[in-house]
Amino acid sequence: MPRISASHDKDLNLVQLGTAVRARRAGQGLSQEALADAAEIDRSHMGKIERGERNVTFLNIARIAKALQCKPSDLLLDAGL
C-alpha cells in the first residue's frame, strides 16, 4: 500500500544526513530514543531519519539540531552536504 507521507527509499543524501545525525548523537552519549524525545519527534520516525529512509523536513532538521545543541547547517556540513 503506498504511503501518503513524504518519504524516500534510501536516497544517498538522506543516508549521509542520517549518518551525521547518528554520529553526533552517539558522540554525545545519547540514545536514539532520548534524542527523539528531546527533539519531539516520534521514536519510530527518528529511526527512519537516521537510516535515511525518510525525506526529513527542514523543521525536523532544526528540531534535531536544537536537541543536539548545534545548528542545522552543522549537521549538513558533518554530512558533507
Next chain:
Amino acid sequence: MPRISASHDKDLNLVQLGTAVRARRAGQGLSQEALADAAEIDRSHMGKIERGERNVTFLNIARIAKALQCKPSDLLLDAGL
C-alpha cells in the same frame, strides 16, 4: 479545508531559509519559475517555499541547491541557520 501536506505557517526559520533561496536565485538573475523548473519543483510550491509558507523537505532543499549550483549547507549558512 485542512491541507494534508507538510506545511507550516510562517515559521521564522522557514522564512529565513526561503529568503536565502530568493536572494541567491535573484543574484543569479533567475526567475522564480526558472528555478522551480530547474529544480523540478512545482512553481506554486516554490513560491510558498520562498515565502516560508511550507516546511520544505531536505530533498527539495537539495534540488534547489543543485539548481543554484551550490550545496544545501550553503543555503542554510546564507540563512544563518
